Amino acid sequence: MTQDLELAARERGIKYFLVSFTDLFGVQRAKLVPASAIADVTRAGAPFGAFATWFDMSPTEKDVVARPDPSTLVQLPWKLEVGWLASDLWRGDVLFDQAPRSVLRHVMGQSAERGYEMKSGVECEFFFLTPDGNAIADAADMQPRACYDQHTLMRRYDVIAEVCDTMVALGWKPYQNDHEDAHGQFEMNWAYDNALVTADRHVFFKYMLKSVAEKHGLRATFMPKPFAHVVPNGCHAHVSMWRDGVNLFSDESGELGLSALAYHFLGGILAHAESFAALTNPTVNSYKRINPPIFPNGWTWAQGANAITYSGDNRTHLIRIPGRDRFEVRIGDGAANPYLLQAAILAAGLDGIATEADPGKRLDVNMIEQGGALAGIRRLPSNLLDAVRALDKSQALRARLGDGFVSAFVKLKTMEWNTYCAALSEWERTTTLDC
Numbered sequence: 001m002t003q004d005l006e007l008a009a010r011e012r013g014i015k016y017f018l019v020s021f022t023d024l025f026g027v028q029r030a031k032l033v034p035a036s037a038i039a040d041v042t043r044a045g046a047p048f049g050a051f052a053t054w055f056d057m058s059p060t061e062k063d064v065v066a067r068p069d070p071s072t073l074v075q076l077p078w079k080l081e082v083g084w085l086a087s088d089l090w091r092g093d094v095l096f097d098q099a100p101r102s103v104l105r106h107v108m109g110q111s112a113e114r115g116y117e118m119k120s121g122v123e124c125e126f127f128f129l130t131p132d133g134n135a136i137a138d139a140a141d142m143q144p145r146a147c148y149d150q151h152t153l154m155r156r157y158d159v160i161a162e163v164c165d166t167m168v169a170l171g172w173k174p175y176q177n178d179h180e181d182a183h184g185q186f187e188m189n190w191a192y193d194n195a196l197v198t199a200d201r202h203v204f205f206k207y208m209l210k211s212v213a214e215k216h217g218l219r220a221t222f223m224p225k226p227f228a229h230v231v232p233n234g235c236h237a238h239v240s241m242w243r244d245g246v247n248l249f250s251d252e253s254g255e256l257g258l259s260a261l262a263y264h265f266l267g268g269i270l271a272h273a274e275s276f277a278a279l280t281n282p283t284v285n286s287y288k289r290i291n292p293p294i295f296p297n298g299w300t301w302a303q304g305a306n307a308i309t310y311s312g313d314n315r316t317h318l319i320r321i322p323g324r325d326r327f328e329v330r331i332g333d334g335a336a337n338p339y340l341l342q343a344a345i346l347a348a349g350l351d352g353i354a355t356e357a358d359p360g361k362r363l364d365v366n367m368i369e370q371g372g373a374l375a376g377i378r379r380l381p382s383n384l385l386d387a388v389r390a391l392d393k394s395q396a397l398r399a400r401l402g403d404g405f406v407s408a409f410v411k412l413k414t415m416e417w418n419t420y421c422a423a424l425s426e427w428e429r430t431t432t433l434d435c
Ligand SMILES: [Mg+2]
Pocket: 123, 125, 180, 187
């Protein structure tokens, strides 16, 4: 494998490798390694003081080392002399249990023991903003129903085509790009694949889109709710379980064409949604998407998303069954760490399979109009603190994801919540000054 990277550098004119990893908060960290040193780094790893990033570590502890995975190599299309590599983090001879890529690999290992492979596709929504992040970049993007608008889509052709061309060249099989529901909001789709492959691509996609947008004088954001009165950025995942090239979720004789295994998996998602929300919706801002207002046009894609329910081809529920071979988990948002999004879904689904969880009957109602009147509906957490506490208490998720990871995540996210609470907001002054 070491030889492959040296060879790739010579053949493709790569002068530097970005040896990259993703920390607990989804921040991408890297060292820029000259091609002449990549053989050593692949063998011995690049050291990082993990305490200086979003991990629960102390400066008294040994460095973690990043060993790049050569199969993830992407030559940056906007800087051809640089090759990007996803890395695994190691502490001594073992994978670092807090590292999101390790967490996903750990859960995938449990899946593989049962002979299952999860395949997944993600729908990444994002906004193009002005470089200072204060406004939607296209001031003329103001139609009351902006979704799929052709003219505003084509005003962003240069940046979208550059990113999509790269996905084509990399073999990701992109298949559509569109303007989404909010002003300034877009979505780009590529084909589903093995969950780790999808997570690595999701990580690189975020980096690529932001970089290419910067080149075009724009700022791309995946922030769930960058403005109070816009439709938020979701990150829906379409999932299925496979064995030997056969989709085990597909069963023509099953309800809506799905197998008993699919319904057990789905039951696991519903059972653990409150507990894994801290992973799929990991910021203070995330809960402004989950508990959204109704927009001036009377619509939101996420309304009903705080209810833990499922349905057929109906976009007002947490889980939608759009076809006969998969279902769509609509909880995740643009802030979700790509590895932890997949790990959370797989962990919950595996527990559902192991316990033969029963999701109950699907709800064929419009949750926007009728959801409030239904009795006994479980809801997602109202805020990040409730979500973090639910994750902390979940023995099932701790068993699947690993105690070390869950405890570290809970500790750092609780600290983040406390930082948020310590900040005095304008709303607070306005509502309390004259008390
Ligand atoms: Mg969308």
